Amino acid sequence: MIFDTHLHLIDRSKLSYPWLSEVPALDRDASYDDYLSVAKRLGITSTLHMEVDVAEKDQTAETDMIEQLMQTKGGTLRGAIASCRPEAEDFPAYLEKVAARRSVYGLRRVLHVVPDEISQSDLFRSNLNRLANTSLTFDLCLLARQLKIGASLIDACPDVPFILDHCGVPDIAGGGYDTWAKDMKDLSRRPNITAKISGIIAYGDPQTWTLDTLRPYVEHTIKCFGWDRVVWGSDSPVCTLGGNIELWVAATHALIAGCSADEKVKLLQDNAKQLWQLE
Template sequence: MIIDTHLHLIYRDRLSYPWLAGVPALDADFTEETYAREARRLGIAGALHMEVDVAAGDMARETAMIEALAGEAGSLLVGAIAACRPEAPDFPAYLETVLATPFVRGFRRVLHVVPDDVSEGALFRENIRRLAGAGLNFDLCVLPHQIDKAIALADIAPDVSFVLDHCGVPDIKGGGFDVWKGPVAEIARRPNVTVKLSGIPAYGSESWTLEDLKPYFAHVAESFGFERMVWGSDWPVCTLGGGLSTWIDATHALLSGVSLEDRRRVLSENARRLWKVAPKA
């Protein structure tokens, strides 16, 4: 049984996605129905929707849309990780609105699409600290050279639970292991950070193999341990690296030498604990 902690849904007739124009392969509709048809066959029993960097004016509408989809018969959606702008003065009011929606289990602000100093601002950091009292996790989406920015956030908000998306976004295709490994080991020293095993097929070459992924998996496993690792599909971005079925197969292969207890932790139990969610099936 798997809980997917990183599902993106795209409905271009309902929301605005400015970044899609630069990624033609993803400039299409990716619906919950399409995802669920394949996901159920692969053992996925619940999914958290990850915000898709919609236009700022659509952030609340995205959450409302996902919650409505979750209420439809047969939906696998069990919660949402919502978009936010901690650098904005109106963040406290936005947080109060979100707290009235138990469906939201956490926040994300993609940091590699904004200047590096955005997360260093006093207001940004003050608002991140607010999440401790709210019981909401914060997903960190940064490039390897920005992991020090993520470390700084984890340090100034030790009572907030952070999740490092996509294993820290290593440049697998470009052979970026040495640049990436040190920062990942350093952020793993923070007990309030969990790593998300997701995204990495899209960072390899078109002909990536399991052997290409193994060193990266081994390093995050050694650095974080299986008690602080969760799994995410990163669908539909994973279609750039072979698709959902391919990533599930690779995941099982990577975990083949791991105890059953640790596999359960990575694939579902850690997600249940962090986001307080349960499978739908």
């Protein structure tokens, strides 16, 4: 069975997504019903919703929407990773409110849509360190060129549990493996970060990628972080940029076919349960 740690749901009738207009291929609704109809066939039994970089005014409303969907009979949603703005002066008040919601297991601020210096600021880091007093994780969503920035942020917040999204977003189609691999190895030396093997088919050439294209990135990530610090995610619907969720699940199973049963269970389910204390 699979624990999907990275699902995006999009409802443009309820929430505003400023960035969608810049990505026409994703500028459409992504409903929970559509996800469920496929997920159950693929063996996905548990799911965490990942915030979709909604307009700041809609951050709380997005979590409200997920809490409502968690009541769906026969559903898989276990909780949410909520949006946040650690660069804001009012972050402490927001954190207090969101940490009190039993549905929220972590926070994320997409870092590749803001200037690099944002996450380097004293205010951002001071606010992020407040997560150390909660049970919340923080997802690092950044580009491969920003991995060193991510390492610096982690060093400044040693008691915060971090999750690295999408194998560090390697430019699989464009190359650059060696630099990515070196920076991933360095990043993995920090004990408070887990890597997410999620939706990397979106970063290969959609017409030509194969298992051999993806294999070096998945295997290097697992080698660096070890089987106890990796989790799996679909990154649906972003994964449709390189195929679809069915293709990504099939590719995942093929890529780990030679691994032990214990290793597979850790990646696909157990590590996520332990990380977020979900049974």
